[in-house]
Amino acid sequence: MRQWVVARRPAGRVSEADFRLEEAPRPEPGPGEVLLRTQYLGVAPVMLRYLSNETSFERPLAIGDVMHGRGVGIVVASRHPDYAEGDAVQCKLGWREYGLIDGADPYFMPFRMGHPDLRLSYGISSLALSGFTALIGLRDIARLGAADRLLVSGAAGGVGSQVAFMARALGCETVVGIAGGPAKCALLTDRLGYDAAIDYKQDDLPARLDALFPEGIDVFFDNVGGELLDEVLGRIRRRARVAICGRISEYLKTPE
Numbered sequence: 548m549r550q551w552v553v554a555r556r557p558a559g560r561v562s563e564a565d566f567r568l569e570e571a572p573r574p575e576p577g578p579g580e581v582l583l584r585t586q587y588l589g590v591a592p593v594m595l596r597y598l599s600n601e602t603s604f605e606r607p608l609a610i611g612d613v614m615h616g617r618g619v620g621i622v623v624a625s626r627h628p629d630y631a632e633g634d635a636v637q638c639k640l641g642w643r644e645y646g647l648i649d650g651a652d653p654y655f656m657p658f659r660m661g662h663p664d665l666r667l668s669y670g671i672s673s674l675a676l677s678g679f680t681a682l683i684g685l686r687d688i689a690r691l692g693a694a695d696r697l698l699v700s701g702a703a704g705g706v707g708s709q710v711a712f713m714a715r716a717l718g719c720e721t722v723v724g725i726a727g728g729p730a731k732c733a734l735l736t737d738r739l740g741y742d743a744a745i746d747y748k749q750d751d752l753p754a755r756l757d758a759l760f761p762e763g764i765d766v767f768f769d770n771v772g773g774e775l776l777d778e779v780l781g782r783i784r785r786r787a788r789v790a791i792c793g794r795i796s797e798y799l800k801t802p803e
Contacts, residue, residue, distance in 0.1 A: 548573045550643035551614050557598055565598070566614060566642075574647040581630045581657075583620025583638070583646050589671035590616075591705050595798050606654070614642040619660065619670035627651075635660040637670035673709055681709035681768075684790040685717060689766045693718035696760055698779065700724075701770030702741060703731040706792055710768055711740035723759050725752075725775070747775065756782055763787070771796045 554567040576582045596602045597615045605615060622634040627650035630636065638657040640646030648655040660670055672678060684706075685691045697714055701707045702724025711722045724741040726732050732744035745755045756764075756779070763784035769776055772794030783789065 548644040550641070552611055553598065553608055553614055555610065557595070561595065561598070571643070573645050576624050576626045576647060579627050579649055579651050580625075581622055581627050581636070581648050581650050582624040583636055583640060583648070584623050585618055585620045585640050585644055585646055586635075586667050587671045588616045588618035588640065588642060589675055589677070589705070591677070592793060592795050592798055616640060616642045617656070617671070617675065618646075619667045620646055625650075630657075630659065635665075635667055635670070637675065672705070673712070677705040678709045678713070680706050680792060681713045684768055684792055685710065685713050685719075685766075688790040689768065689788040691717050691719055691766055693720060695719055695765035696721040696723075696762075697766045697768065698723050698725070698756075698760065698764050699741075699768045699770070700775055700779075701793065701795055702726050702735050702739070702744070704770055704795070707768075707770055708739055711735075715740055725771075752778060766790070768792060773797055 548571055550569055550571050551566045552569055555565055557565045574582060597605055597608055600607050608615060618640045619635060619637050620640050622630050622632050622636060625631060630650055636657050636659050638648055638655045648657060650657060691697065691714060697719055699707050699710045703726040707724065714722050722741050723743045724735040725745045725747050726735055727748045728746060732746045735741040735744040743759055745752065760782060764779065764782050765784055765787050767779050767783060767789045769789060769791050770793040773796035775796065
């Protein structure tokens with residue numbers, strides 16, 4: 548089977564040279580284990596932290612290890628009573644053609660996608676950690692209400708693309724997203740449920756914020772951090788809530 552392993556630690560932006568495609572024997576499941584053929588893999592900014600071993604919630608990666616990755620696979624062999632051949636399962640598979648998981652180990656976080664109406668791709672979007680993060684960030688951290696005016700940065704990303712849907716489900720009526728470029732901004736308003744979009748690359752950001760939020764911002768769901776966060780904090784209302792989800796603008800910065 549094919550698998551992508553870590554070839555080196557990235558210096559700045561991640562490139563193909565940071566990984567190496569290898570051939571490896573297809574594993575066979577032991578007692579309690581499940582073998583899945585990978586169908587989808589999710590990609591997220593947090594993987595930069597995986598590569599640098601800068602997270603406390605993921606197992607360390609050594610040079611030569613299979614890259615971490617969560618995705619959706621189809622069971623091809625099982626020695627676990629809860630999983631049968633043909634089941635679709637969302638779990639930590641790694642960047643490989645076949646993933647072997649221990650069905651009793653919570654590290655793999657398996658979730659069987661048993662409903663016939665569920666597309667497998669939902670397992671790396673709304674039913675994955677990105678959807679869960681959007682929901683918890685809005686409902687539990689920001690305590691979003693129907694009357695709140697919500698602003699989302701990184702709105703076309705993995706989490707941001709789920710936020711508008713979750714906000715609508717929670718009754719929110721005003722949702723504005725920030726993204727980079729006309730194509731992403733069109734995606735926000737045409738398909739992802741945003742009322743308006745701000746193009747941080749081309750628009751006058753302060754002017755657009757003032758125009759769209761003349762009375763201030765009630766909730767800010769931030770995936771970007773940095774100067775954009777500073778700009779927004781000057782426009783939040785009294786008793787506003789800010790959910791800090793990510794700091795994409797700072798992930799590639801080197802310490803001064």
